[in-house]
Amino acid sequence: MRLDAPDDRGKRAGPVHRLDARYKLLFTLAFVIAVVATPIGQWRVLGSLGLLLALLVGISGAPVRSLVLRWAGFALVVGFLAVMVAPGLPARASHGLVTVILSIVVKNSLAFLMMLVLATVTSWLDLLQAMRQLGVPRVLVATLQFMERYLHVLGEELARMSQARRARSFQGGSILSWRLLTGMLGMLLLRSFERAERVHSAMLARGWDGTIRTLD
Amino acid sequence: MHIPDAVLDPRVAALTGILGAAGLFYGLKSVEGQLKERTTSLMGMMSAFIFAAQMVNFPVGPGVSGHLLGSVLAAAMLGPWAGAVVIAAVLIVQCFLFGDGGLTALGANFVNMGLIGSVVGYAIYAPIRRWIGGQRGILIAAMIAAWFTVLLAAGACAAELSASGNHRDFFRVLSWMALVHALIGLGEAIITGLVVRFILLTRPDLIEQDPTFALEPQVPGDGPPRRWLATILGGLGVALAVVVFLSPLASELPDGLEFVGQRIGFLAAESPSSPIPVPMPDYQLPLPSLEHVKAATAVAGLVGTLVVFAVSWGLARVFSGAGRRSERASADAA
Structure with missing residues (x-):
C-alpha cells in the first residue's frame, strides 16, 4: 500500500x-x-x-x-x-x-x-x-478529514526515521531490526501524540469548538 | 485479514454491517462524551498513526514480512471505544482510498478488527492489567490481549466466511484461520509489547489510565470494586479464543473430511511434511491435509500462548523496579 x-x-x-x-x-x-x-x-x-x-x-x-x-x-x-x-x-x-x-x-x-x-x-x-451531507456522523467525518491530512505528514516522518535508521545501522539480524522498528513505531506514536496536542492547541487558538465549517 | 467484496453472503454482510454501524455509533458517542472537542485531533492523529504503523514491515523470515494491526495498541493507549473508532477510521480510509477491504464487507471488517480487536481486546487487557498491576501489568496484559484478539478476530472471520457458505464447513475454515493467525498473533503480541514497552520507558503518562484506581497502589485481591462486566467479557474472550484452537480437534465432521477427500488433488499439492507452522503472510499457505492442520492448530495455540507468556514476562522484567517507583512517584504527586 x-x-x-x-x-x-x-x-x-x-x-x-x-x-x-x-x-x-x-x-x-x-x-x-x-x-x-x-x-x-x-x-x-x-x-x-x-x-x-x-x-x-x-x-x-x-x-x-x-x-x-x-x-x-x-x-x-x-x-x-x-x-x-x-x-x-x-x-x-x-x-x-x-x-x-x-x-x-x-x-x-x-x-x-x-x-x-x-x-x-x-x-x-x-x-x-458528500458523506457529511448524506448523514454520516460529523465527528467521524471530521476525524477522517484530519486523519487524511496527517497521514502524509506521519508517512513522511516515518520515511525520514527509516532513512536515518538505514544510514546508521547494518541490515539484517531480525531480532535487532524488530527492536529498531518497534522503537521507530514507539517514537512515531510519541510524536503523533505530541503533534495532536500542538495541533489541538493551535485549533483552539483559532476558535475550534468541535464543528468543521466549510464554505459550501 | 481484510475481507474483500463478494466473498461474504449478502445477508452476512448486512448483519455485520448493522452490528458494526451500531458499535461505531455507540463508540463515537462515548468517545465524544469523554474527549469533547479534542476528539477530532486525537482520533484523527491516532488513526493516521495506526495507518502509518501498518505500513512498517517486520522481517519474519526470508521473503516474508508481517505488520502491526494495532487494535490492542490503540485500545491500550486510548481506551476501548476510542480504539475502535480509530480502527474504523483506518478501515474506512483503506477501503475508500486504497480499495483494501470491500465496501460491503466494511461492517464485518470493523466487527472483527474494531469491535473484537479493540473492545473485546480491552476487556481482556483490563482485568489482567489490574491483576498484575503496575507497568508490568500494562505490558503483559497488552501482549496477552493482542495475542488472544488476533485469534478471536480470526475466529470471527472464519465464522463470517462459513456463515456465507456451507455451515458444516466451519471447522475447516476455522482451523486454517486459527493456524495462520497463531503466527500472526504472535507477531502482533510481540510488536505491541515492544511498542508499549518503549512508551512505558519514555512517556508512561500517555497510556490510558485505569479509571477505577489510577493512583492507588496495585494490590491484587482488594481495593476498589472491580468492574465485573469487563472481567467477565475478558474471561469469555479468552475462553472463546481457546475454543478457536481446540474445537477443530473436537469436531468429528464427516462432511469436512469427505470434502477434503474430494479435493485431495488440490490439497496434496504440498506434502504434509511438517506439523509445525512455518512463517506465512496473510493468505498464502502450504496445504497439508486437514488432520495435520487440526493438530498443528492445537499445537500452535498451546505453543503460542506459552511463548507470549514467556516473552511478555521477559520484556516486563525491566519494570519490576521502575513500576513501583513510578507508582510511588504518582502517589507522592497525588
Whole structure:
C-alpha cells in the first residue's frame, strides 16, 4: 500500500470529476451492492455491469494502466481466498467449482475497480463532504478529514526515521531490526501524540469548538 | 485479514454491517462524551498513526514480512471505544482510498478488527492489567490481549466466511484461520509489547489510565470494586479464543473430511511434511491435509500462548523496579 493519493485529484478536468460527489458516492454504493448481490452464474448481468464500469472509466479518463496494476496485485489475493471459500458454497453443486471461483473473482474485481475509480475521480475532501451531507456522523467525518491530512505528514516522518535508521545501522539480524522498528513505531506514536496536542492547541487558538465549517 | 467484496453472503454482510454501524455509533458517542472537542485531533492523529504503523514491515523470515494491526495498541493507549473508532477510521480510509477491504464487507471488517480487536481486546487487557498491576501489568496484559484478539478476530472471520457458505464447513475454515493467525498473533503480541514497552520507558503518562484506581497502589485481591462486566467479557474472550484452537480437534465432521477427500488433488499439492507452522503472510499457505492442520492448530495455540507468556514476562522484567517507583512517584504527586 502506498501513500500516493494526491490531494488535487478532483480538480483535474473531466465531466465525471466535476459531478456532485454525493451522486458519485451513491452510485458507487449502488453499483457495488448490485455487483455483490448478483447471483452466481448470471454472467450477462455481470457483463453489463462491467461494460458500465468500462464506459465510466472511458468517460472519466481514469488512468487505465495504474488501475490494472493495482487490480492485478489484488486479484491474486482474492483468487486465493476464492479458492479457499468456494468449495463450501451451496452454489457449487449447481454451477461447478470453477464457475463459483470465477464469479467471486469477477464480482470482486468489479467492486474493487469501482472503488478505485471513485477514489480517482473524486477528491477526498469532496467525498467527505458528500458523506457529511448524506448523514454520516460529523465527528467521524471530521476525524477522517484530519486523519487524511496527517497521514502524509506521519508517512513522511516515518520515511525520514527509516532513512536515518538505514544510514546508521547494518541490515539484517531480525531480532535487532524488530527492536529498531518497534522503537521507530514507539517514537512515531510519541510524536503523533505530541503533534495532536500542538495541533489541538493551535485549533483552539483559532476558535475550534468541535464543528468543521466549510464554505459550501 | 481484510475481507474483500463478494466473498461474504449478502445477508452476512448486512448483519455485520448493522452490528458494526451500531458499535461505531455507540463508540463515537462515548468517545465524544469523554474527549469533547479534542476528539477530532486525537482520533484523527491516532488513526493516521495506526495507518502509518501498518505500513512498517517486520522481517519474519526470508521473503516474508508481517505488520502491526494495532487494535490492542490503540485500545491500550486510548481506551476501548476510542480504539475502535480509530480502527474504523483506518478501515474506512483503506477501503475508500486504497480499495483494501470491500465496501460491503466494511461492517464485518470493523466487527472483527474494531469491535473484537479493540473492545473485546480491552476487556481482556483490563482485568489482567489490574491483576498484575503496575507497568508490568500494562505490558503483559497488552501482549496477552493482542495475542488472544488476533485469534478471536480470526475466529470471527472464519465464522463470517462459513456463515456465507456451507455451515458444516466451519471447522475447516476455522482451523486454517486459527493456524495462520497463531503466527500472526504472535507477531502482533510481540510488536505491541515492544511498542508499549518503549512508551512505558519514555512517556508512561500517555497510556490510558485505569479509571477505577489510577493512583492507588496495585494490590491484587482488594481495593476498589472491580468492574465485573469487563472481567467477565475478558474471561469469555479468552475462553472463546481457546475454543478457536481446540474445537477443530473436537469436531468429528464427516462432511469436512469427505470434502477434503474430494479435493485431495488440490490439497496434496504440498506434502504434509511438517506439523509445525512455518512463517506465512496473510493468505498464502502450504496445504497439508486437514488432520495435520487440526493438530498443528492445537499445537500452535498451546505453543503460542506459552511463548507470549514467556516473552511478555521477559520484556516486563525491566519494570519490576521502575513500576513501583513510578507508582510511588504518582502517589507522592497525588
